[in-house]
Amino acid sequence: MSGSAKTDQLRLGFMETIEVDGRGHIGGLLITNQNGRPLEFQCTTPVRANRTQEILFGETLKPWLLGELIGSTLLERVAIKPSLVVTSDPCLLELRNHTQVPVAVAETAAGKGAGGTENRRLQLGGSVLRFHDAHHGDVDSLQKQKHLIPDSADLQEPLERVREALAETVRTVFAR
Amino acid sequence: MDADGAEGNAAELQADSLESGSEVLLPQRPELLSTGFNPALGRVPALETISTTLGLTLDFVPSWTARRIPLKCIGLTLPEGVEFLPPPPVKPEGTAETKKAAAKPEADVVDGEAPKKKVTRLKPPPDALSLQDRLFYLLQPPLESWLAGQELIMPFEPFSYQYEGIAWLFSSQSALLADEMGLGKTMQTITAIRLLLRSGQARRILLICPKPLIPNWQREFRTWAEELPVVVMEGNGARRRMLWTMPGVPILIANYELMTRDLTEIPEDEQPKFDLLVLDEAQRIKNRESNTALTARAIKRRRSWALTGTPIENRPEELGALFEFMEVIPKGGSPDLRQLSKLAKKYILRRTKDLVMKDMPPRIDRDAELELTDAQESAYRIAEKEGVIQLNDLGDSITVQHVFELVLRLKQIANYDPLTGESAKLERLQADMEEIAASGGKAILFSQWTKTIDWLEPRLKEFNPLIYHGGVPTKQREPILAKFKQDPKAHILLMSYGTGAVGLNLQFAGYVFLFDRWWNPAIEDQAVNRAHRIGVKNPVIVTRFISKNTIEERIDRVLREKRELFELVLGEGDNNNRSLSMSASEIFGLFDLKARHKDGARSIGPKPVSAGGEAA
Numbered sequence: 001m002s003g004s005a006k007t008d009q010l011r012l013g014f015m016e017t018i019e020v021d022g023r024g025h026i027g028g029l030l031i032t033n034q035n036g037r038p039l040e041f042q043c044t045t046p047v048r049a050n051r052t053q054e055i056l057f058g059e060t061l062k063p064w065l066l067g068e069l070i071g072s073t074l075l076e077r078v079a080i081k082p083s084l085v086v087t088s089d090p091c092l093l094e095l096r097n098h099t100q101v102p103v104a105v106a107e108t109a110a111g112k113g114a115g116g117t118e119n120r121r122l123q124l125g126g127s128v129l130r131f132h133d134a135h136h137g138d139v140d141s142l143q144k145q146k147h148l149i150p151d152s153a154d155l156q157e158p159l160e161r162v163r164e165a166l167a168e169t170v171r172t173v174f175a176r
Numbered sequence: 177m178d179a180d181g182a183e184g185n186a187a188e189l190q191a192d193s194l195e196s197g198s199e200v201l202l203p204q205r206p207e208l209l210s211t212g213f214n215p216a217l218g219r220v221p222a223l224e225t226i227s228t229t230l231g232l233t234l235d236f237v238p239s240w241t242a243r244r245i246p247l248k249c250i251g252l253t254l255p256e257g258v259e260f261l262p263p264p265p266v267k268p269e270g271t272a273e274t275k276k277a278a279a280k281p282e283a284d285v286v287d288g289e290a291p292k293k294k295v296t297r298l299k300p301p302p303d304a305l306s307l308q309d310r311l312f313y314l315l316q317p318p319l320e321s322w323l324a325g326q327e328l329i330m331p332f333e334p335f336s337y338q339y340e341g342i343a344w345l346f347s348s349q350s351a352l353l354a355d356e357m358g359l360g361k362t363m364q365t366i367t368a369i370r371l372l373l374r375s376g377q378a379r380r381i382l383l384i385c386p387k388p389l390i391p392n393w394q395r396e397f398r399t400w401a402e403e404l405p406v407v408v409m410e411g412n413g414a415r416r417r418m419l420w421t422m423p424g425v426p427i428l429i430a431n432y433e434l435m436t437r438d439l440t441e442i443p444e445d446e447q448p449k450f451d452l453l454v455l456d457e458a459q460r461i462k463n464r465e466s467n468t469a470l471t472a473r474a475i476k477r478r479r480s481w482a483l484t485g486t487p488i489e490n491r492p493e494e495l496g497a498l499f500e501f502m503e504v505i506p507k508g509g510s511p512d513l514r515q516l517s518k519l520a521k522k523y524i525l526r527r528t529k530d531l532v533m534k535d536m537p538p539r540i541d542r543d544a545e546l547e548l549t550d551a552q553e554s555a556y557r558i559a560e561k562e563g564v565i566q567l568n569d570l571g572d573s574i575t576v577q578h579v580f581e582l583v584l585r586l587k588q589i590a591n592y593d594p595l596t597g598e599s600a601k602l603e604r605l606q607a608d609m610e611e612i613a614a615s616g617g618k619a620i621l622f623s624q625w626t627k628t629i630d631w632l633e634p635r636l637k638e639f640n641p642l643i644y645h646g647g648v649p650t651k652q653r654e655p656i657l658a659k660f661k662q663d664p665k666a667h668i669l670l671m672s673y674g675t676g677a678v679g680l681n682l683q684f685a686g687y688v689f690l691f692d693r694w695w696n697p698a699i700e701d702q703a704v705n706r707a708h709r710i711g712v713k714n715p716v717i718v719t720r721f722i723s724k725n726t727i728e729e730r731i732d733r734v735l736r737e738k739r740e741l742f743e744l745v746l747g748e749g750d751n752n753n754r755s756l757s758m759s760a761s762e763i764f765g766l767f768d769l770k771a772r773h774k775d776g777a778r779s780i781g782p783k784p785v786s787a788g789g790e791a792a
Contacts, residue, residue, distance in 0.1 A: 032317075036317040036321060036322070037317065037322075037374075038315040038316060038317075039254055040251070040252070040253050040254065041251065041252045041254070041311060041315055042249050042250070042251045042252075043249065043250050044247045044248065044249050044250075045247060045248040045250075047245060047247055052240060056240060069245060069247065070247065072244070073244075073247045074249065077249045077251065078251075079253070152321075157295075157318065157321060158317070161314060161315050161316075161317070164297075164314050165311050165314050165315055168300075168310055168311060169250065169307060169311070172307045172310065173250070173307060
């Protein structure tokens with residue numbers, strides 16, 4: 001599951017997507033150590049569903065596009081494999097169905113309680129994470145590494161960095 | 177169509193043809209077109225059923241399969257940082273040296289939401305063009321969390337303007353940090369260096385500072401970055417040669433003199449290379465053609481930072497020398513004022529206490545205008561009268577040096593009468609010190625002369641004075657400062673402007689005495705700021721001794737007028753760094769003499785004060 005060489009190290013993945021006007025979605029994955037220091041970053045080129053995909057996927061379009069397509073691509077591409085992927089977008093939980101890496105939504109106070117059961121939640125650092133309903137072992141496996149995350153760690157903050165990096169990428173590369 | 181309709185149409189067609197005189201169309205009779213369809217309608221249809229099988233394959237089957245569309249990715253691998261020494265074991269609580277991890281949130285989750293803290297994000301430098309370079313900065317954690325005791329322990333929580341300074345330095349290739357004295361340039365620089373090393377942006381750093389400040393830098397590194405190995409350039413030539421080129425030394429500290437001496441001797445192809453070169457008290461290279469400036473500019477490095485609280489001591493052009501070192505202007509370039517101002521906005525970060533430390537206890541300045549004692553008065557008048565006569569006798573051969581010597585002589589008498597030892601200043605000082613000592617306070621006294629300091633020492637015995645001037649060997653200086661800080665009976669530290677004015681942290685002293693006046697208030701301010709700086713908890717009372725009706729009063733008046741006259745160089749709110757040194761004309765004017773030398777506008781103050789040199 002983890003690409004970490006040392007057992008006292010935890011690699012965290014932070015994944016976000018943003019919509020680029022008229023060009024679809026791009027996604028980014030930042031790998032950090034347990035203290036939030038960045039180690040690797042990957043982002044995709046924009047991808048947009050065609051009309052057929054829109055019709056056939058219906059409500060499952062976004063989870064497929066963001067979770068399976070963008071999420072899996074990013075996770076396959078990073079050289080440093082994370083022990084956990086954190087996101088703010090519940091659509092990206094779909095990624096868990098295509099990888100062995102636990103995927104969790106970092107909940108805000110407003111979003112807390114919106115779906116999922118309590119036994120799918122885990123307090124990690126200063127954040128509450130909600131895991132995929134169908135993958136029961138994720139919370140337990142993370143419990144064992146919980147001590148590696150400092151209590152003061154804010155797991156929402158790196159997601160902000162990813163969004164900023166994606167916006168910068170759009171400004172620099174794609175907005176031409 | 178029925179038959180009547182057809183006939184009607186035919187008649188109309190014929191009538192139209194007649195009117196137009198063209199050929200007549202014969203109507204087609206319906207019976208000629210009979211198909212037998214109408215009778216067929218009356219017959220019963222014949223039906224027959226047959227059996228057949230459906231085909232197993234279809235000719236056309238539309239199909240769609242959900243397939244992964246290959247996506248392109250843009251990647252960035254961030255460099256591995258320098259592995260730091262493991263943090264020392266935490267000392268048991270209650271010991272004086274136990275450090276608190278700064279910036280740790282008081283409560284991680286309050287009602288489900290982490291408390292909001294101000295964060296300082298790193299911004300890509302304006303000259304970073306590639307996406308990878310820009311992303312590197314954007315992907316770094318906010319400084320507050322980076323320094324929040326996770327990897328890098330900070331002994332004290334920095335102020336927000338210090339976070340900004342650290343972030344600015346971290347993302348600058350060329351930077352001049354010109355914060356006013358006392359705002360923590362050292363700490364900001366050390367922390368930015370720490371982050372550069374930690375993030376793999378630098379592996380080898382050279383810091384050049386005046387020799388007396390080396391122990392200060394070592395101490396500050398121990399305080400702010402105890403995990404960083406620091407090597408000081410010292411020893412004989414062979415050892416130093418080895419240190420200059422030895423790999424695996426993250427931080428090398430050398431003084432200006434050794435830098436100039438050693439590096440000019442090392443052949444071009446063996447010159448050491450650095451990821452970062454920091455010049456502390458960078459005004460030392462303001463003379464572009466000096467060996468110091470030439471050597472500093474020749475050092476191979478990727479980043480160039482300069483630190484000074486007085487980026488302009490006399491003329492705005494001095495900035496040009498610093499900009500040339502920072503490689504933001506071409507070699508020998510002389511930017512005009514407009515260009516300097518533009519460059520300053522981009523490459524200089526300067527904050528004043530007035531702007532950032534609104535809650536800092538105030539500095540209270542008071543001028544002690546003292547009447548000379550009778551013996552002093554008599555000695556002074558005689559010396560002045562004879563001196564002026566001598567100057568007049570010199571006629572055209574008079575130089576500014578002659579006048580200057582008289583000024584110094586008179587200033588010395590204003591301090592004390594060498595014949596009788598009478599001193600109005602000493603009397604006042606003793607009176608003030610009794611009060612300060614009684615309340616357990618500490619004071620720093622500055623004088624231009626080591627001789628005056630040595631003269632004062634035995635006369636202040638009851639206050640256990642300590643001496644810190646150029647005559648004190650470097651190795652003995654740190655223990656003196658430590659004793660002054662720790663010994664409750666040591667109430668006064670006697671310092672020379674030259675040695676004590678820069679780089680020292682003495683914020684536990686609540687009183688500063690300027691026993692005699694320096695030629696440039698910016699230097700006096702530097703001296704005062706040894707006490708009035710970050711960490712000061714109480715107001716600092718600064719007493720400037722001025723002997724009435726003497727040269728001191730006249731010098732003070734000239735300096736005050738200049739302070740008011742000169743325009744602010746580095747923006748509003750800046751009350752330092754003006755061109756305040758006295759010119760030759762002004763020195764001549766002190767005795768109603770006119771400058772008779774063509775270089776009358778030349779500044780003739782003593783050599784610029786530096787931490788390494790004594791003024792007198």
